[in-house]
Amino acid sequence: MERYFKRKTQPEILEPSPKSPKNNESSSKQTCVDSMEINSETLQYDPGLCTPILSYHPNVRDQVRRAYLQNKPCQPKTHAFPYTNFGTKPRRFNPAWFTQFPNWLEYSTSQDAAYCLCCYLFKPDIGDQSGGDTFVGVGFKNWKCKKKLEIHVGRPNSSHNSAWRNCEALLNQKQHIETVISKQTDQDRIDYRTRLGASVGVSRILLQQGLPFRGHDESENSLNQGNFLEILRWLRHSNEGIKAVTLENAPENLKLTSPDIQNDISSSISYEIISAITSDINDSLFSILVDESRDKSSKEQMAIVLRFVDKGHVIERFVGIEHVVDTKASSLKLAIDDFFSRHGLSISKLHGQGYDGVSNMQALVAVAKKNSEIGDLFTMVSSVVNIVVASSKRRDILREKHTHVVLEALENNELSSGQGFGDHKRFIAGIAKEGSRYCECNELGQYMQRMRESGWESLFDEVSSFCDKNRIKIPSMDDSFTSGERPNRKAHPITNVHRYRVDLFTDVIDKQLTELNDRFTEKNTKLLLCVACLSPINSFFAFDKEKLMRLAQFYPSDFSEHDLELLKEQLENYIWDMTSNSEFVDLKGISDLAQKMVGTKKDHTYPLVYLLLTLALILPVATASVERVFSAMNIVKNTLRNRMGDLWMNDCLVAYIEKDIFNSIEDEAIMQWFQNMKTRRGQLF
Structure with missing residues (x-):
């Protein structure tokens, strides 16, 4: 047989035909598909970008068709459909058509065009019948002529209805040859x-x-x-x-x-x-x-x-x-x-x-490390940790000494049994709860500014106490600073307090504040400050009607001019209702406020205010959810399962x-x- 037939190579089998119903532009973007195995997760479900069905290997076409049918037509009902000018009138795709044609009508957000799922999967090559390639290749865009959708469906023996019957037969396994034989x-x-x-x-x-x-x-x-x-x-x-x-x-x-x-x-x-x-x-x-x-x-x-x-x-x-x-x-x-x-x-x-989400905090640490002495400190600590961890004997010695230190501190009432990891967990939980208020960025900047102005004394007292307990010599802050290196004759002599307070403490905080301001623009800061006005803490003390109106203006697609006028009236009634209602006392954050509004049906009374709460709550803040995914990934895909x-x-x-x-x-x-x-x-x- 080899003398009469030339065996096709794999790329020749998978290469799309030049007469493929899909446009060449979208087809060229697709990669070759394995002839025997199809991964449904890697299929392109945007109908304007799908690989033509005839470009798949014949052995896997039914598997591809079944994957598309199981996933159902691509119908983004809530998409913001763009307008196209037809003469002097702007028109767009009508999402109500999804309800009228639920089984086959698809919409491509990338091409702004409508397609037919069943015709894509089974339409025979019979020329221009049933719309030709309009609903399969280039897409239907004539939004002013809905009647053409009905024409596309046609009579019982039309190309579209024949393709739809093939789709139903594919999903009905009782009609399959394998089922009939066995x-x-x-x-x-x-x-x-x-x-x-x-x-x-x-x-x-x-x-x-x-x-x-x-x-x-x-x-x-x-x-x-x-x-x-x-x-x-x-x-x-x-x-x-x-x-x-x-x-x-x-x-x-x-x-x-x-x-x-x-x-x-x-x-x-x-x-x-x-x-x-x-x-x-x-x-x-x-x-x-x-x-x-x-x-x-x-x-x-x-x-x-x-x-x-x-x-x-x-x-x-x-x-x-x-x-x-x-x-x-x-x-x-x-x-x-x-x-x-x-x-x-x-x-x-x-x-x-x-x-x-955690890159912001990591950036502040990275800025601190840019200071040569602080960078050396991190390097030294890392080396100490590596040396201790490398030996099980060193770890046992460290644990034993640390146990004696903890017991001694407990006996001297310097450490209570409630401190330690339990308090650390409560502290982290408190930070997570505060995160729901969306003010941590602004509060962090204010805290660092206060620390720069008046935090040196408390920090120095804490460091001095640590040095005294561990018998570490503390230099006099009024003495001249010596680095241990060869002195520079032209350098102006400075005291220790100037070196540690100005050149290290203040300098690092200034760099971190600059980094924080660069990462959070003025617009983002205004957004966070406006969100803070939704806080119910202290009987809605932070409520500011003007800032909440400004917050709504950040979302023009959700608040029209008419909605803004209604929101102004709702806010006046809302704040009076909230402050006079005993059920809204002692709320801890806007998440508690949203839950209480739903429980008391106030979300229906003040729908635009509840929309503001929803927009504030879905703001992407730094959470541990994504990091937990990677922790789980290391459990599921470990060293033994790395393939x-x-x-x-x-x-x-x-x-x-x-x-x-x-x-x-x-x-x-x-x-x-x-x-x-x-x-x-x-x-x-």
Whole structure:
């Protein structure tokens, strides 16, 4: 046969046809797709950027189609659709069309055009029938002519309806050839459901605990076949029904224990969790928190956390981790845009973005290290720590001496048993609570300014006390300063107090204040000061109507001119109502205020004021949520599991971190999604 047919290479098979229904511009942006494996997470769900379906290998086209159908049409209902001039009248896409055509109509935010999902997946190449390439390639943009959408649907035998019937047939596994050939009895379906339920149950345990699924040797003679198989074997011993249909009692080609099955189950769980999160957000405003870190295989991973308000409660949800080649702004933007289009989130509802929330505090430390003597101090301390940690004997000696110091301090009443780590945790919790007031940046600057002006004496007394306890000689502050180096004849002599107070203490604080002012612009500072006026502390002492009106003006897309007039009236009634209502006394922050307003239905009485509270609460502040993701990443993808793929790690992390949502998801929903991912040999019904 080789004499008569030339074998095509892999790039030739995957290269899109020049007559592809999709435009060449969008097709050129796509990378080649593996001929046998398709990762649904890497598919482009913006219809204006999708790879033409015919450019995929024939063996995986149905898998791609099924992924798109399961994800449902891309319908960003809350998107701010742009206007286009048709003659003298500006027109735009009408989101009400999504309700009229819910099963196939899609909208591309990148192309500002409408598309047809089923025609993209199954439209035959029959020329200009049913709109030609309008709803598949270039996109429909004639917003003044809605009738063309109905014309596109056409009669029962139209190209569109034929494509839609093919979509329904693809999702109906009872009509598949594999299902018809392998006729299964009712008992076979019951056994398959039991077997799949057992695999889902085992996956639940491992995902919730962040444990590996597979073992080094999973052969029948192995004494440790891995967590998945070992837990399944234990489960069989306690349940005769499961024992009768799993492992050696299951068909050889339908054991549901292979790595591919485990990946599909985990992917189904991750999808259901993220669907529940996006359902909770619905049409609410939200912000995004993003940070980057390297995993155990030295790959740059970008964690995404969504922050939104639900019934007055501030909620932060981890929704995924994306591998990025670099940390440039353009790369992060592309990854975020792809994530939004994949999960049907609208950019218009995004009202805040936070990147690397802890960098502000790290920057202040970095500024302090620029001083040569302080930098040397950090280097010296780091060296001491490395020397102590390198030896277990040194660590034991240090612990023993520290224990004696603590006991002596307790006996002398210099240290109470309530101090230490417990107080530290309460201090951190207090900082986190204060963070909800959004005043920490301004307060930090004011605190540093006060410390610069009057903090030297208290700091010097504290340092002197420490030196006395540890028998460290303190130089006289009135003596001339000597550095120990060769003196410079031209240098003006200075005292020790000038050296330590002016050249070190004041100089470092001045540099940190400059860094703080550079990072927080005047506009940001005004925004924070306006937000502080929402605080209910001390009977709404910080309330300022003018500043709150100015706060609303920061969000012109949410407050029209008419809304601003209504807000002015609502604020007058609001402050009188709040200060005269005993239920709003002793509130600790705007989060408590928002919850109390929802509980007393005041959010309906003052909707614009509650909108201000919501906008303030979703401001992306520095929180530990994103950092916890990286801590969990080091647990899930550790040194022994450093070859874990990006999709597998993402699915494991979503289930491991969002346990409360995971626990609320029924096994039936997971099994249904798993069943529809591919054509399965087993049948649930």
